[in-house]
Amino acid sequence: MKGIWAIAMLLLAGGAQAADEAQLARWREQVRAAECGFAASMARRDLAAFERHLAEPAVFFNGRDALQGRAAVLAAWKPFYEGAQAPFSWEPDQIVVVADGSLAYSTGPVRNPKGELTNRFASVWRQESPGRWLIVIDRGAPLTPADREAEAKTQPGKGCEGLTAPQ
Secondary structure (H helix, E strand, O other), X not given: OHHHHHHHHHHHXXXXXXXXXXXXXXXXXXXXXXXXXXXXXXXXXXXXXHHHOEEEEEEEEEOOEEEEOHHHHHXXXXXHHXXXXXXXXXXXXXXXXXXXXXXXXXXXXXXXXXXOEEEXXXXXXXXXXXXXXXXXXXXXXXXXXXXXXXXXXXXXXXXXXXXXXXX
C-alpha cells in the first residue's frame, strides 16, 4: 500500500510540475505576442499602439541616459514614428518568465531598413493583470563586429512568426 501511495505522490508531483511548465509556456507566448505587437506598432507607424505597451513608470535607456516615464519615452520615440518607413525593426528570439509570472525578459535582434543587424534589445515586461503585459524597462545595445558574426550563426527563435500580434 505504501508503494501505491508513493507512486501516486510521484505522479501528482509530476502533474504539478507539468502544469507549472504549461503555465510558464502560456506566459512566454503572451509576452511574445506583446513584444510582437510592440514591434508591429513601429512597422505600422502607430505611436498610439506603441504607447499601449508602455507601463506608466517605463524606463527606456537612450545611450547612457534613461528616459523616465511613459510621457518621456513617447516624446523621445515620436520621431521614430514619423515618415513612411520605419527606421528599424525588432523581434524576440528569447523570452524568460519568472516563476510567479509577474515579470518577463525578452531580447532579440534589431535590424535597419535593409534588414541588417545593428543592435540587440532587452526588455523587461510586467504582468499588470492576467494576460496583460506592459514594458517597464527597455535597452538597446549596438552590436560589435564579433557580435554580428555570432548573431549570424545563431538559429533564430520563433520571433513573431505564425503570430497575429495584438494591436
